[in-house]
Amino acid sequence: MMASVKASDDSNRTVLITVIDIGDGGVGLVTKSKLVVGNVLSFRLLLMGATREIYIQARVLWTKEYGRAGCEFARIPPVDLTILHDWLKRKIQIKKPLIAV
Numbered sequence: 001m002m003a004s005v006k007a008s009d010d011s012n013r014t015v016l017i018t019v020i021d022i023g024d025g026g027v028g029l030v031t032k033s034k035l036v037v038g039n040v041l042s043f044r045l046l047l048m049g050a051t052r053e054i055y056i057q058a059r060v061l062w063t064k065e066y067g068r069a070g071c072e073f074a075r076i077p078p079v080d081l082t083i084l085h086d087w088l089k090r091k092i093q094i095k096k097p098l099i100a101v
Helices: 078-091
Strands: 003-008 014-022 026-031 040-045 054-063 068-075
Touching: 014 040, 026 054, 054 078
Parallel strands: none
Antiparallel strands: 003 014, 003 040, 014 026, 026 068, 040 054, 054 068
């Protein structure tokens, strides 16, 4: 996954982020902005193939060089959580090989 979005932090500062990974518990991202562990980022994310954006609030758990960060979900509205879970289920389905193995 790779999606660039505008997020806002606890101070209502706009932060440009690129979500590079998403799972049941959180997101991995990259940004040129300085992030502080514990801050909460709020943003809307359109998952490829989804019918609408989902709203996410994610708490920064760690940061590394080159702007990488890992965040846990702090809050996702129930309907958006259902969209995320359905999307993740579709992404992890094992497909049958085209030829017999």
